[in-house]
Amino acid sequence: MESEVAQRWASSLDAVVVYAQGALCTRVARGTVPADGRVRVTGMPRSMDPGSLRAKVVGDQGVRVTEVRVEVDAEPSGTDTADTLRHEMERLRDVCAAARGRRDRQLILISEVTALRPVPPTRKPEDPPRRTPADAWLRLAEFVDERLRGLHLRLVELEEDLRRVEHELSVATDRWVRASTDVQPGHVATTVVAVLTLVGTGTGRGTSTGTGTGTGTVELELEYGVPGAVWVPAYRLTHRQGDDSGTLVLRASVAQRTGEDWTGVRVGLATADLRRRTDLPRLRSIRVGRRQPVPAPSGWREPPVGLADLFSGYDAAGPRPVPAAVPVPVAAAGAFPPPPVPQGYGTPAVPALAQVPSPPASLDYTLPPPMPGTVPPPPPAPLGYGAPPPAPAELTGFAGAPPAAFGAAGPAPAAPRTPSGRPSGGAGPAARRVAAPDAMASAAAVQAGPPPPPQSSPVAVGPPQPSSAELDYAALVLSGAEENDGRRGRLFPHTPYDAVADEYRRSADAVSGLPLPGHAVRPRESAGSFDHRYDAVARADIPSDGTWHTVTVTDIPVGLRTEYVCVPSVEQTVYATLVLSNATDQALLAGPVEVTSDDDFLTTAALPTLAPGGVRRMGLGPAEGIRVTRRTNLRESTSGLRNNTTVLAHQIHVELGNRLAHPVTVEVHEQVPVTTEPDVRIEERADWTAPEQDSGPDRHAPGTRVWRVDLLAGGSATLDGGYDIRVPAAKALVGGNRRS
Structure with a gap:
């Protein structure tokens, strides 16, 4: 012990x-x-x-x-199993059903009392008028009111009990659904x-x-x-107004249903695919000439010669008797010895004549015992490696090699035939009773000489190539005589753990279908062609319940700059943005970010993927403290020696006002028409600038112009600009010339 x-x-x-x-x-x-x-x-x-x-x-x-x-x-x-929660949920379900039944019975009783009313007797035509018993009517009404008052008070208590039990049932059901898979049922x-x-x-x-x-x-x-573990990044950004830096806290939403609770573990997060193979391929060299390099031995050996004869005595004894249907005497218990076991994997073990048992008299089996000096009839040829071995000349150089996978089933060869045309083995008991004399003749034919080779048979060239599972000799299991003809006497890989783990793996993979939090993006989509890893600074606890849990990873210093952007030609609203610059050597993946400014929560926005050294803009929503107004004016005239050119003069007037307590920088975006016609010219009359074009998601549309204005606290600014469109007088713009 x-x-x-x-x-x-x-x-x-x-x-x-x-x-x-x-x-x-x-x-x-x-x-x-x-x-x-x-x-x-x-x-x-x-x-x-x-x-x-x-x-x-x-x-x-x-x-x-x-x-x-x-x-x-x-x-x-132990006592703490998942069945405890299930039993508690079932108990509360019964309690809830009983409380609901009491409430329903109380409602029925109230409806019955409410239906009480006086019913006067039927008056015959010859009867004189009767006096109405008002006192009886009033007493009945008082009884009904008093009775209903007590019933309604009881109904309030029953409904309160029902609401309490329903709440407890919902809590128990939620705990049972969210229970950790680390605790096994049963x-x-x-x-x-x-x-x-x-x-x-x-x-x-x-x-x-x-x-x-x-x-x-x-x-x-x-x-x-x-399997059964996923994560998505999340952030929390804290900055101060007027500072050019801030703190970005990297957090991760982790969900796992692996079957074990992660308690006090060091957590690392990676964007790579765990199931993707990373080993390098092996390149084999080929020489020109007859002499080739000898392949490395794999440890595989051919099945022993005479494997088909290993179970001939077992097949000759007939089917195993069923104890319930055919009682076997104690003396006959040794009439069915187990099949002989080969001494070595490459050494054939042929049973001797003394090991061939005689069938018991209680079985309906007419095959006579083999005579001295004869060989037992061969069993039906099994599939694959159980086929008769080729001639010795064909074994040299693996010319008659068996299939590639050890233990794989190949085409079944034809069973040996007797002179009368009947098969010599492989039939049921009824067929053995008829074919028994011919089986003896077949045995004699085997002694005389081998059967003629088949007319045509596929020949495999080269040595067999067993799989890695078939080379794992410690996991191979020898199939016994009870197996079918294609498996008996052969080694097959057997891993009992796979049957146990398949159900748990399917349950664990269900965590991949969880709905993502708001603005969340899976790491493989945001990481692109690069892989990154982040290590948490502290240990964390993540139960195996298949729900999202937040884990704080680390603090990342980032550069911040607050800018305000407006496009007054589309909407006369100024939007606040944060320009983030990543000066670290780690990429920031796309995900939700909670923005806090001066200890005040602003909003939850979507952070784009920010590579090391990259700069991106993130929107924070409208800025109510900055106003913008835009007015336009269009004048159409002609020019040229013969007034053959139409001039469309566009004037733009923008007014900005800052009502915030700190200075701001505002970007005003305008759009200038772009043409590909050679006889159409566009002349700009403004001090704006064209932004730098890039290939990222912040790429500007062609013809974008930008004003950058610095506004003091409580200050204002006026921007004037415009452009002229010169077209031939015989032509006009699509949609009309007079449009803004």
Whole structure:
């Protein structure tokens, strides 16, 4: 028991790097290396990718990891399971249904009392008029009022109880829906463990830790990938009026449903794709000539010769009896020995004649036992590697190589035929009763000589190319006699963890469909062709509930300049903007930013992607403290020697007023017509300037002109400009000449 406890090491999650989709987790485990060097590290999530598991020893402790594997264990779960929340939700649902039923019954009772009213008896035509019993009517009305008063007071109490229970039910339902996937439902919990083999670096396969005693503490670091984690950037910008710098706090909205809670971990954020392969391709050289380089051996070996005869005795004994239908005596329990196991992977094991059992008398099986000196009838030829081996001459140089994938199913060869034309094996019990004499003849034919080769068969050239899963010999499982003909007696990769993790992986990938927060952009879309990584300055807690959680990453100093922009020809409103300059070596990805100026929250805007050294403008909304007014005037005249030119003189008058308590800089944008006609000229009459054109999203339209005006606090300015359009007198502008 103490040895078993020493072999299990508990681990704790230390760091997580969240990628565009998925995450790379790092766990730390410490303990004393046992005598056999095998350690089981617990705490792995159920949705982890087993192919991404890596392990190493931290520091130079005289121990190295030679093997790491993934196994699945089942153990009783604790009292704190996901079923507790579900049971609480179901209990409150029943309580809510009972409260709603009491409220409904109270409403029915109120309706019945309300329907009470006096009904006079039917008066016959010959009866004299009767006096109305007013006292009885009044007493009935008082009874109804008093009764309704009590019923309505009770109804108020029932409705209050119903609202309280409905609120508790909604809270319990929300907690059950948002419950962390780290807690498993049910009473049996499946845990994923990593099995490691530690070997001392100085003593071969010993477990020395450098001290020679084997009792030192070794620290392991395990890294693995998990799906079901996404993140988007978010920011908070703080600046002061009049300052040329500010602080940009980078935050991240992280959502994960990996199956384990991230508690007190170092968080890193990356824009790369975790599932994208980054290994370089191997380029193989080809020589001109007969002599070629010998390929490196892969460790693959052909299946043993005579594999088809391994289960001949098992097939000759007939189907296995069912204990419920056909009772087998105790003496006959050894009549069905297990199939013989080959001594080595490349050594055939043919069963001897003494190992061929006789069928029990209770079975309806008419195949006689084999006679001395004969070979048992061969079973039906299985698929793929179970086909009869080729001639020895064809085996040289892999001329008759089997299919590329070890264990893959190929075309089924034709079964051997008897002289009478019936198949020698592979039929059911009823067919065996008929074909038994012919099977003996077929066995004699096998002794006489091999059957003639087929007329045509595809020949594979070159050695087989097994996959990486088929070269993982520790994960290969030998298929027994109960398997079908294409798998029995062969090695196939078997990873029981995949069946357990498929459901958790599908549940974890659902986090990719979460709706994004406002103005949020996924990092792969905003990062472009570059990848960036951001590391949080403090540890964080992120539960595995599939909802967004905000994590503060770091502070980024940025350059700020407040400018005001207006386009009075479109709208006579001045808009406030922030010009951000990124002087750091990290890019700022697109995302929402909360702008705070002088400790006052302004707005939540969309920050564009800002590369290192880039400058971008971000809008903050209308500036109510600055007014703008625009007036235009058009005069049409003619010029030239014969008045053959029409002159359209446009005059623009813009007035600006600053009602803020600090000076501002305003950019006034105007549009000058652009023409491609050779006989149309445009002459500008203003002191504006043409902006610099760039290829970014802030690219200006052709013909844009800009006035830059500095306004003092409470000051005003007047801008005058214009342009003349000269066209031939015989032509006119599209839409008319007289338009602004």
